Amino acid sequence: MAQDDDDFDVDTYLRVEATGFNQDKEVERILKMQATTRNPLEILDHPPGVYIFLKVEDRAVKVSFRKKSLLLHPDKCKHERAQETFEILKKAETEVMDEEKRKVLVGFVRDARDSVLRRKGIKGPVEEGEPRWEAMAQDVELVNLIKLEARKMFLDDQNRVKLRMKNEFDRRATDAEEKLNERKRKLEHDKAWEATREERVGNWRDFMKKGGKKKVKKSSAPK
Numbered sequence: 001m002a003q004d005d006d007d008f009d010v011d012t013y014l015r016v017e018a019t020g021f022n023q024d025k026e027v028e029r030i031l032k033m034q035a036t037t038r039n040p041l042e043i044l045d046h047p048p049g050v051y052i053f054l055k056v057e058d059r060a061v062k063v064s065f066r067k068k069s070l071l072l073h074p075d076k077c078k079h080e081r082a083q084e085t086f087e088i089l090k091k092a093e094t095e096v097m098d099e100e101k102r103k104v105l106v107g108f109v110r111d112a113r114d115s116v117l118r119r120k121g122i123k124g125p126v127e128e129g130e131p132r133w134e135a136m137a138q139d140v141e142l143v144n145l146i147k148l149e150a151r152k153m154f155l156d157d158q159n160r161v162k163l164r165m166k167n168e169f170d171r172r173a174t175d176a177e178e179k180l181n182e183r184k185r186k187l188e189h190d191k192a193w194e195a196t197r198e199e200r201v202g203n204w205r206d207f208m209k210k211g212g213k214k215k216v217k218k219s220s221a222p223k
Contacts, residue, residue, distance in 0.1 A: 040092035
């Protein structure tokens with residue numbers, strides 16, 4: 001599946017690539033990527049240059065999605081999780097093609113690249129045209145390290161989101177419990193007040209029968 005020309009022959013491609021072995025292999029790859037990273041670039045198997053040059057190639061994204069969607073479409077692929085895999089693939093393509101989400105995505109890749117370069121003591125080229133950029137893009141080991149670092153950053157971000165959601169859920173649950181307890185206390189107070197109403201009315205009547213207000217003894221004025 002190395003062909004990157006978007007004007008390829010679909011029938012030939014399917015005849016050569018759409019074997020049960022290749023389809024199952026690609027399903028398992030995407031499911032693994034989904035479990036270990038939410039990096040849509042890896043799911044789409046984007047060319048490795050993006051991890052050095054930080055440039056997402058629209059054409060590469062479209063070609064990759066077209067080929068993989070042909071391979072994994074539930075009508076073509078017999079794998080029991082083909083539908084799930086196809087939806088993961090479509091979501092990845094949508095995220096990468098979304099301008100705002102792409103900015104966030106490239107930001108993660110940039111942070112991962114810079115982190116790896118610092119850790120390895122590699123000073124990144126200053127000018128885009130420097131030959132060292134291309135040499136770095138061809139360094140499979142370096143690119144894989146950046147991919148792994150990006151995976152870690154994606155998962156860390158995902159965990160932070162989950163933690164924020166959990167904290168928000170816990171806060172809402174606590175607020176709901178406090179409001180429920182407050183309603184219970186008010187209900188119990190109202191019931192207790194109603195239960196003693198007759199007693200209070202009787203006491204009031206007895207008080208009125210005895211003359212209402214109690215007489216207050218006048219204190220003798222000081223001489």
